[in-house]
Amino acid sequence: MTRRTITELYAQAASSFPDNVAGSITPALLRAFCQDFLDTIRPSYGAMSITTPSIKALTTVDASFTWETVVQAQAPDYTCTLASGLVTRAGGPASAQIDFSIDCQALNNSVVTFTLYVDGLATPWATSNTSTSSADIQSFAFTAVNYSVNLAPTYQIRAKITTPGNVTLSNGILVVQNIPVNTN
Numbered sequence: 523m524t525r526r527t528i529t530e531l532y533a534q535a536a537s538s539f540p541d542n543v544a545g546s547i548t549p550a551l552l553r554a555f556c557q558d559f560l561d562t563i564r565p566s567y568g569a570m571s572i573t574t575p576s577i578k579a580l581t582t583v584d585a586s587f588t589w590e591t592v593v594q595a596q597a598p599d600y601t602c603t604l605a606s607g608l609v610t611r612a613g614g615p616a617s618a619q620i621d622f623s624i625d626c627q628a629l630n631n632s633v634v635t636f637t638l639y640v641d642g643l644a645t646p647w648a649t650s651n652t653s654t655s656s657a658d659i660q661s662f663a664f665t666a667v668n669y670s671v672n673l674a675p676t677y678q679i680r681a682k683i684t685t686p687g688n689v690t691l692s693n694g695i696l697v698v699q700n701i702p703v704n705t706n
Contacts, residue, residue, distance in 0.1 A: 525561045525599070525613050525700075534558060565699070568600030568609040569593040572624065572694035579688050580628075584637055584644065584680035587691070600698065609677045609698045615670060617701040620647070622679055623663035624694035628653040633684040636662050641672050644680075659692075667701065 526534070538551040570589035578587045592602040601610050611618065620638060628634050630653055637648040645668065651660040668677075677698045683689065 524558050525564075525566075526558055528562070531555075531559060531562060566599040567697055567699035568602045568611070569695065569697040570602050570604060570607065570609065571696075572691050575627075575690050575692040577688050577690055578681070579686075580634070580681055580683040581686045582682055582684065584635075584639075584682045586678055586680050589694070589696070599700065607678050607680075607696070609696065610674055611677075611698065611700070612674050615672070616675070617667060617669045618675070618677070618698050619701055620666045620668060620677055621697045621699075622649075622665075622695070623661070624679075625659050625661050625692045626651070627656070627659045627690040627692075628683060629685050629687050629689075630654070630656045631685070632687070634660065634662070634681065634689060635683075636679050636681050638664070638666055638668075639676075639678045639680055640668055640670060641675055642678075 534555055538555050539547050570592055572590050574590065576590065586607040589604045589607055592604060599611055599613050601612070602608070603610070622636065622638065624636065626634050633650055633652045635648055635650040638645045645666065647664050647666040649662040649664050651662060653660060679696055
């Protein structure tokens with residue numbers, strides 16, 4: 523069936539289920555509404571992770587990086603591309619919760635920044651830390667909520683560093699999940 527907004531479900535319920543004085547409510551209408559409702563509230567997410575330490579070259583310009591593994595809900599709403607770090611949601615405009623965390627070991631006195639990009643554009647959601655020693659492991663994390671009108675919004679984490687060089691990334695996760703939205 524179809525994932526819908528809460529507003530669309532209200533409208534569908536109002537049009538499909540009038541007072542049944544004329545016998546207008548049919549099993550097919552009830553079944554279709556129930557299936558749309560279940561599709562709307564069904565958990566759906568796309569997730570990528572970096573579980574083993576991985577060396578990445580960073581520069582002073584935001585760039586994507588390769589992830590290791592993909593975890594996806596059974597729903598076909600999301601696709602994840604490890605090489606580019608893109609999480610794409612099919613199915614039209616939606617609100618999404620984006621959870622990101624990662625550990626990073628960088629050169630001494632380097633500032634590393636991770637930024638969320640939505641549909642190829644930088645967002646205000648970013649996290650930065652300064653490495654106090656090349657042996658230190660810094661932790662980065664944020665949670666964001668974003669509404670996109672795009673029919674297939676994309677989400678990506680990009681990274682940069684003040685002193686170009688290699689960093690070691692580990693314990694990383696990027697999860698994008700649907701939030702049912704009322705659009706009125």
